[in-house]
Amino acid sequence: MAEIRAATVLPARREEITLHTQDGLELVGELALPPERPPVATLVCLHPLPTAEGMMDSHVQRKASYRLPALADIAVLRFNTRGTSSPRGTSQGEFGGGETERYDVAAAVEFAEFHDLPHPWLFGWSFGSELALKWGRDPAVEGVILLSPPLHRAGDADLDAWGADGRPVLALVPELDDYLRPAEARERFKRVPQAEVVAVDGAKHLWVGEPYVRIALNEIVRRVAPHAHPLPTEWDETDK
Template identity: 65%
Template sequence: MEIRGPLLLPARREEIEFETIDGLTLVGELALPPEREPVATLVTLHPLPTAGGFMDSHILRKAAGRLPALADLAVLRFNTRGTTSSRGTSDGAFDGGLAEAFDVAAALDFVRERALPRPWLVGWSFGTELALKYGRDHDIEGAVLLSPPLHRASDEEVAAWAGDARRLIVLVPEFDDYLRPDAAIRRFASVPEAVLIPVEGGKHLWVGENQTRRVLTEIVAAINPDALPLPNEWNGPVVED
């Protein structure tokens, strides 16, 4: 069976909740490899909730649906404050990326409490702003940025990653709505260690199976390259999402 679209491969899936330091309950899901222990952990940060972003935004949902089985990765998805998905609604209200600092901290506290290995932030669009602004405050191995718009993260916050031992992987679509490769090269020039990957034909929303596979491949290449190449076929049980 071809792996594409909303197909869910086997995983140990758990509905989770965790509390922020300002007293909010955030809802999410943790997906673990079906049999083995994870080799690393993706803490995903979704796109802008006021523009329809949530923990089920398709790249994040497909990462959780495929990568536990294909790459032995744990995938944590959650709704930031005030955001709703089929999993439920997180307490609070959208704060434009400010109080969301507490949401990032709560997610990483959960990872630490569960002793999940090698946490990486994986942000998409608005989620990249949270990763850039707050990721350095936490014990992470690195961050993968998908379609960073650099609307809320300042030049100073980007430059603060210079010289940091934690890896910064930046996927920039050729036809992005906000930040295209040439501009991204200039905006990330202050972080010479950053790995900037222009994606030919890519768009901000990464629509289509080819773009989905490219994004998931780049995530795995950064975090667990031994799992490459990711297969396009699956012969075991699946769940239609």
């Protein structure tokens, strides 16, 4: 058995994908599927702010794609929003400030639906959490998971809409976040009766450090694929 570390990449069926938006753009991405079994659920990842180096390879979501297909039978779909670059490539278009990205969110959900990816959840980090709250109420979406939600672009009207909607909303809020800390988050999310606000002691906005990544992934799996919770910290290297 080997310890699962920050750079560990577990087995998965990985394929490069292209998303097509309603306004005519092509977005580059990757789909990671469980290595042998069909997925039990799907994470559609919405990355942090591209003007602050956010992209599909932002580390928590990249590690989700490296681990969760093998450990939890979860499909992980990552992509670059319009105008965003990563080693996978650059998506067409220009940064839209969170507005024209509505088409990017819709294209990702449509891809999941067209390819029969089960039980899609939106997993938005920082800027990506704003996209999930503003544009993620597609009927196909099971719920939203918000990592370090700033609640800048997404406001009370968006929260009220999710409150009326009733689908699950999970907010993982770092104790030392730069923008929204747990006490304020609990107040803001009172508008969403079904929302769970989980404070993570010691964590910061960027979730640097393997202990914090493990907490985030475990909280996600607890909701999305509870059969796999808690996630193991070791992997049998012969199981490839």
